[in-house]
Amino acid sequence: MNNNESSEERLRPLLLNLVVVLVVFILMASLVSYFYRSEPDLKKIAMSTLADNFAKSVVNAHWQWQAEGNPPRVLLVQYNAEGKEVNRSPIPMSHLGWPKATPDKHGCEQLWRAVLDVPMTVNNFHVIAEYYDGVHNSGDALESMCRYRLPTGPYFDYKIYTGKVLKTNV
Template sequence: MKKSEVTEENNRSLFIKVIVVLVFTSLMLGIIVYLNKGSTNVRRVALENLADQFASSVRNAHWQWQGEGRPQIIMLITYANKLGENKQLIETSRKPIFMTHEGWPKAEPTSEGCAEIWDMALNMPMEVKGFKILAEYYDGVKLNNEPLDSVCRYRLSTGPYFEYKVFTGQVLPVKN
């Protein structure tokens, strides 16, 4: 082989190796992006489920408050979704809930108060798939000069969140 043919063969071999590395790197990058995007959706779906449970618990507390004659505190009792040995309901938790004069769960107007409402309504840790949920209080007067618009926001450190309107009991859908 001539020197120029050897050089050309070496260049071709190097070019093929570079192409193989670029294709492999592109595939790996695509897989990483796909898997990372999927985990965000899993966290969002989990947060949506928690928002639904939260809304259901708030509504249940409101109707129980109505049924008990509108007391300041109700005892929210949670049952397992199956019957026990004697075909009786199995109580899983019993939690006192402080209620507003309009019949919605209440606490101090602070972020800690919002965490307390979460605890009263759901009786579970503030986390989704290993990610901590942060509770934040937003005063309606500071937002738009309307005190009835005060909300508790429950969010992941980045991404989706849902809000609980403190004075109306409304749970707003999950947003990004």
Template sequence: MRSSEASEFKLRNQLMNLLVVVLVFGLMASGIWYFYDNEPDYQRQTLRLYASTYANNVQQANALWQVEGKPPRVLLVQYDKDMRVTDRFPVAMNHLGWPSADESNEGCEKLWRGLVGEPAQVDSFRVKATYVDGLQSDNDKRLSACRYRLSTGPYFEYFPFTGRLKTDKL
């Protein structure tokens, strides 16, 4: 009898140890899943911030265009936090008063540089500038756009014909 009690005690200890190990691994796995799933998407947030800067500077360029008598180009001035001039960018304007680009990927990238004042990249990842020709996609030139996309998927579009930004993919 005594050996059966000892083996039952040993079995109970082994089951308790196994239960503790399974419980610890379960807690670790759920913690890892929670923190991995809830990590903020910094690249998407940074692209949203750039889209906001882009939109503000589109409006600023339009206002400047109207004030200066509708010239073909306006000069956007970039300032640092102490309000010192850091850079100046000439931005081509279309006949409706909105910043426009050459109808190419390079033209869209140049427009980004002029409106955002920084290279087209987020955390050392390149922002791919793509010209979308409205005539080819929808047979409507007014739907031509510059699309700025991260390799991970999020993007925004700028429509030079209307000066509108479409940010629903951010």
């Protein structure tokens, strides 16, 4: 009986330590899970901001195209927050007055660079440009668009013939 009591005495602190470790582990896992869920999705926020900037630049180019008498290209001037000029980029315009892209992936990439003048990356993820032919997909040329997306998650579309920027998944 004496051996039994001594083994129980040695086992009790071990069980107590195991329970303490389990409780600490469960609390840590709960805290990590809570903070992970409450953190904003930075990729989504960045793509939404880029979509807004893209839409603003597209509309600016359209108004400039109209003001200059419908030229085949306009020179879009971009300013920083202090009002200083930071870039000038020529943008080819369609006959409808919207920034145009050649009907392929590379045309969409060139359009991104001309309209936004920023690298095609978001939080170290490469932005993928894709071209969707409206005639092929829906039978309507006005549905042709460039889609700018991350490998997973958010994206936005630019309708080439109408100038609309659709923030579908941002």
